[in-house]
Amino acid sequence: MAVKRMDNVGIVVEDLGATIDFFRELGLEFEGRATVEGEWAGRVTGLSDQRVEIAMMRTPDGHSRLELSRFLTPPVVSDHRNAPVNALGYLRVMFAVDDIDEKLERLRNCGAELVGEVVEYNNVYRLCYIRGPEGLLIGLAQELSRAQYDDNDEGRPMSASASHKGPLLD
Incomplete structure (x- = not known):
């Protein structure tokens, strides 16, 4: 049986309000906020006494969501906020934008900082990485050309991360 879709990406944060504001400014829609706790939740995550405040954010097309989580108990165990882009584990989420x-x-008005620079790739995309609240690494991609398409024959442009020809490092 095939996977139906990717339902959501989970991101653990300390300041849930600021992170919600940031992703709203990016263009995601706020679905709601709730506290998740109880024996059933611990059976899913393996954290027996968890109490987590979550917020769900949906992309404008309705196909993808972010689950922002602020752990009330147990405390967060590690900190990735200053990890470089080549660190193991969660790397980044990339969003397609119009401009x-x-x-x-x-x-930038929400505190975002450019990691490198905005770069044009093969006249197809303009790309950059930014650091958002709590050091979250976010990619932005602006499509410039609809000339390259993936091989699904549905006329969708290839994603920014898949549009290269040949090896990534030349």
């Missing part, structure tokens, strides 16, 4: 410059300006 990367406009989006960067708005997100």
Whole structure:
């Protein structure tokens, strides 16, 4: 049986409010906020006494969601906020945007910092990485050309991370 879809990506944060505001400014829609606790939740996660405040954020197309989690108990055990982009584990989430410059300006007002620079890739995408609240690494991709398509024959452009030809390092 095939996977139906990727339902959500979970991100653990300390300041849930600031992170919600950041992703709203990015363009995600706030679905709601709740506290998850109880024996059933611990059976899923393996954390027997967990109490977690969560917020769900949905992409405008309705196909993807972020689950933002702030652990009340047990305490967070490690900190990735200053990890470089080549660290093992969670790396980043990339979002397609209409105007990367406009989006960067708005997100800078929420404390976002550009990691490197905005780069044009093969006249197809403009790409960059930013650090959002709590050091979260976020990628932004602005499609410039609809000339390259994936091989699914549905006319969808390839994703920014899959649009290269040949090896990533030349």
